[in-house]
Amino acid sequence: MVEQTQAKKYSKPLPHLDEENRPWWEALQRHELYIQKCATCGDIRYYPRALCTNCMSSQVQWIKCSGRGKVYTFTTTYQNQAPGFRESIPYIMAYVELEEGVKMLTNLVDCRPEQAKIGMPVEVVFEDVTPAVTLAKFRPAR
Amino acid sequence: MSLSRKTAVAGVFEHPTRFAPDKSLFQIMAESLRGALDDAGLTIKDVNGLCTTGMGMSGMGIVGFCDYLNLTPNFVDSTSIGGSSFVAHTAHAAAAIHAGLCDVCVVVYGSTAASSRFAIGTGGERGGAGDPCDQYEIPFGPTTVGAYAMVAQRHMHDYGTTSAQLAEIAVTTRLHASMNPAAKYRDPITVEDVLASRIISSPLHLLDCCIISDGGGALVITSAERTRDLKKKPVYILGAGETVRHAARGQRDFLEIAAAQSGRLAFERAGVAHKDIDMAMIYDSFTITVLATLENLGFCKRGEGGAFVSGGRLRFDGEFPINTDGGGLSSNHPGMRGIFLVIEAAKQLRGECGPRQVKDCEIALAHGTGGALGTRHSGATLILSNQ
Numbered sequence: 001m002v003e004q005t006q007a008k009k010y011s012k013p014l015p016h017l018d019e020e021n022r023p024w025w026e027a028l029q030r031h032e033l034y035i036q037k038c039a040t041c042g043d044i045r046y047y048p049r050a051l052c053t054n055c056m057s058s059q060v061q062w063i064k065c066s067g068r069g070k071v072y073t074f075t076t077t078y079q080n081q082a083p084g085f086r087e088s089i090p091y092i093m094a095y096v097e098l099e100e101g102v103k104m105l106t107n108l109v110d111c112r113p114e115q116a117k118i119g120m121p122v123e124v125v126f127e128d129v130t131p132a133v134t135l136a137k138f139r140p141a142r
Numbered sequence: 143m144s145l146s147r148k149t150a151v152a153g154v155f156e157h158p159t160r161f162a163p164d165k166s167l168f169q170i171m172a173e174s175l176r177g178a179l180d181d182a183g184l185t186i187k188d189v190n191g192l193c194t195t196g197m198g199m200s201g202m203g204i205v206g207f208c209d210y211l212n213l214t215p216n217f218v219d220s221t222s223i224g225g226s227s228f229v230a231h232t233a234h235a236a237a238a239i240h241a242g243l244c245d246v247c248v249v250v251y252g253s254t255a256a257s258s259r260f261a262i263g264t265g266g267e268r269g270g271a272g273d274p275c276d277q278y279e280i281p282f283g284p285t286t287v288g289a290y291a292m293v294a295q296r297h298m299h300d301y302g303t304t305s306a307q308l309a310e311i312a313v314t315t316r317l318h319a320s321m322n323p324a325a326k327y328r329d330p331i332t333v334e335d336v337l338a339s340r341i342i343s344s345p346l347h348l349l350d351c352c353i354i355s356d357g358g359g360a361l362v363i364t365s366a367e368r369t370r371d372l373k374k375k376p377v378y379i380l381g382a383g384e385t386v387r388h389a390a391r392g393q394r395d396f397l398e399i400a401a402a403q404s405g406r407l408a409f410e411r412a413g414v415a416h417k418d419i420d421m422a423m424i425y426d427s428f429t430i431t432v433l434a435t436l437e438n439l440g441f442c443k444r445g446e447g448g449a450f451v452s453g454g455r456l457r458f459d460g461e462f463p464i465n466t467d468g469g470g471l472s473s474n475h476p477g478m479r480g481i482f483l484v485i486e487a488a489k490q491l492r493g494e495c496g497p498r499q500v501k502d503c504e505i506a507l508a509h510g511t512g513g514a515l516g517t518r519h520s521g522a523t524l525i526l527s528n529q
Contacts, residue, residue, distance in 0.1 A: 015277035035392070046392030047278040053391050073299070073396065073516075075291035076344040077283060079264045085283040093288050095396070095516075102392030105517070107282050113344070118299040135281050 010129050012084030017132065023062070024048040028134040031126040033065040035102055046102035067124035068141065069098040076113040092116055096138050110139040146412060149236040150369045150376035151526065152246075153182025153362035154485040156467075160326045160355040160474055163257040167198045168210045170252035170358040175211070178360035183373030184246060191217035191238055191247025191363075193231035197260070197477040198253055207250075217244035223386070223520035224512020225425060227251075228361075228480035230522040233382030235363040245364060249484075252358030253476035260477060263287045263351060263427075264342065275389065279517060287351055287428065289516030291343040293396055294430035298345060300397070301445035305345055307452055308429040309336035312349050312471050314456045315426060319468025321458075321498040326355050327472045350429040352470035352479075359481040361488070377488040377526050380414060380505070383407025384522040387515075400521025401438035401509055408523035409440075414505060416440055419525075421490050421500040422462070423483035425511040426469040435509055436464075439523070463500045466490060480510035484524060491528040504529055 017025050024047075027034050035046045040057035051058050074094035080086060092108040094116070108116055109125060121141035128134045155177025157170055165173075171194065179185060192215045194204050204220040207213075217238045221230055228249055235247035263286040297303045313333055319325035331349065339348035369376035383404035387394070409415070422441075426432045433447035441462065442450040455461045465471075467486040470479045487506040489495050505527045513519035 012283070013280040015281055016272065017277075021274070021277065044392070047275065049274070049391075073292040073296040075288045075295060075346075076341075077285060077288050078340070078344075079287075079342045080283055080285050081264060082283070082285075088283070091283055093282055093284065093292070095292065103389070103394065104392065105279050105282055105284070105389075118296065129281075133281075137282075 010084070013082070014130065014133055020050050021048050025133065028126060028136055031134070033067055033124055033136050034062045035065060035098070035100055037061040037063050044101055046104060063100060066099050069096045069122055069138065071108070071116065071118050071120045071122055072097040072103050073118055074108060074116050076116065094138070096122055104136070107137045108139065109137045115140065145236055145240040146380050147378045148366055149239050149363060150366050150378045151232070151361055151484065151488045152364045152369045152372050152376060153178040153184065153374060154488045155181055155360050156324070156482060156485050157252070157358035158324050159357060160324070161256050162254060162356045165254070167196070167252050167254055168207055170254065170356070171207060171250050172211055174252060174358040174360040175248050175250045178248065178362045181374060182362040184362060186211070188246045189213065189248050190215050191235060191244030193219040193235055193247060193249045194251060195220045195222040195227050196251060196253060197255065198258065215244065217247060223522070225427065225478035226480045226510025226512035226520050226522040227478060229483060229508055229510035229524050230384045232361060232363060232379065232484055232524055233384065233522070236379045236382070239363060239365055245368065247363045248360055249363065249481065250360040251478060251481040253478065254356050255477040256354050256356045260354065275518065284517065285343060286514050287346060288343040289514035290428045290430050291346045292516040293434060294345050296396055297430065297434065301448065303433070303448040305337055305347070306333050307448035308350055308433060309333040310452050311426070311429040311432045311456065312336050314454065315465050315469040315471040318458060318466045318498055319472035321496070322468045322473055325468040325473035326353055346428055346430065352427050352475040353472065355474040355476050357474045357476035359485050361481065361484055375492055375528060377491045377528055380525040380527050381408045381410070381412025382522070382524045383411065384520065386518065386520045388518040396516060397434065397444065399434050399438045399515055400511070400519055401435045401523065404521040404523040405439035405509065408525050412525040414525060418505050419507050420503045421466065421487070421506050422464045423487045423506070423508040424464050425480065425483060425509060426465055426471050427511065429471070431511055431515065432464070434515060435511060439509060458498045458500055466495060466498045466500060478512070480512070480522070483508040483510055487526055491526060
């Protein structure tokens with residue numbers, strides 16, 4: 001029983017949640033993906049920050065994303081000694097360009113390495129990896 | 143830059159070791175420092191400036207190294223921007239000397255990356271990092287090689303660049319290593335060998351990746367005036383530039399890298415043109431690093447890198463010689479290798495490179511890349527001359 005529990009334990013690195021980024025991660029728990037838009041100058045940004053990099057305004061607007069985008073670039077990783085990934089190779093890491101205009105680093109899932117292409121339409125899938133953390137990954141659009 | 147030709151590299155030393163389980167990190171650094179001072183004809187008593195950083199030392203490692211060597215310098219700089227750090231240190235030392243902050247500044251690096259078994263590039267070494275940007279990357283399995291691979295993939299998509307073209311960089315670099323007795327890998331390889339090596343992170347093969355070694359090196363920087371009564375011919379610092387690139391709030395063009403800005407600054411400050419460069423030392427963590435850097439420095443247009451590196455053009459006797467020491471791809475890559483870029487450029491300008499000497503070498507460029515092109519990185523460019 002003990003062994004089974006340990007085998008199921010999520011062993012990949014987890015993000016550090018703090019008061020600045022918590023709203024973003026909590027939205028992912030609800031299976032919603034957001035980016036930020038500056039309420040003062042309109043500049044969009046990812047990842048979430050407390051202030052705008054363009055005009056330094058603290059006025060934040062949260063934009064709910066459609067979850068659709070295209071693969072900007074990707075790589076299939078065949079070697080990574082880090083715990084959690086060692087057991088997952090090969091896996092695909094990609095930048096996905098969201099319809100809203102920002103690029104996110106993510107994984108392509110439900111996608112064979114030979115199937116991955118730049119420009120490929122993808123859609124978000126929410127992976128609940130721990131009670132506190134849900135990750136936004138992407139699969140080929142259906 | 144107003145400090146053009148006001149300062150010079152007066153001494154260099156590349157530690158011959160590639161595997162040193164019998165040496166401590168500070169010992170390798172100190173032996174390198176001694177070598178560079180001997181080369182310059184100076185002693186430890188002349189040193190009043192120090193620049194260093196490294197992977198094996200603590201955040202305050204420069205103070206610990208001063209303790210080890212009983213140094214109390216007037217100027218210290220531990221700028222830590224990855225493998226390019228030592229190219230930036232050289233410029234910082236020049237500026238400090240020009241500003242009167244010190245007279246003789248040593249730039250030093252050492253590492254036991256191989257004997258300490260660092261899994262550089264594929265060890266998930268960035269996992270658990272604490273900066274805000276890291277939180278949006280570490281869950282997805284980023285590796286250093288993977289971040290560079292994504293730049294290669296995009297370059298291939300946009301411009302039709304091929305793995306065979308990237309392989310040409312590795313082949314030329316190995317040829318140069320075969321002419322460097324200290325290089326770790328000296329047996330010539332072919333494009334087919336590179337393409338037949340296993341994929342580490344697509345589209346990059348094992349032989350597209352730098353090696354892991356131990357090693358160390360040091361440079362002595364002083365005023366041009368001071369070099370007049372020293373042992374070796376001075377290698378003048380003409381100009382330098384440095385900057386960083388990152389995800390740019392999610393809006394980055396990943397084929398535009400730090401070299402575009404650091405290179406432009408270095409050329410402007412040096413007052414020389416691209417056609418004046420006789421040889422270049424281009425940080426070669428991966429083959430794609432070289433191709434992207436050559437484009438961004440402006441030696442060819444964006445998208446033309448594949449053709450630019452092909453047909454032996456980068457050979458020591460080719461149209462645009464680079465990485466004549468065998469580079470990080472074949473000679474040594476002890477975690478960070480910016481210092482070796484400056485060392486080999488200086489040796490070329492002093493005409494000390496034997497069979498791999500570039501003919502009529504008067505102006506050389508060194509460009510360091512630190513970090514990962516596909517996430518965050520720094521670039522530092524330095525232009526040097528024996529005139």
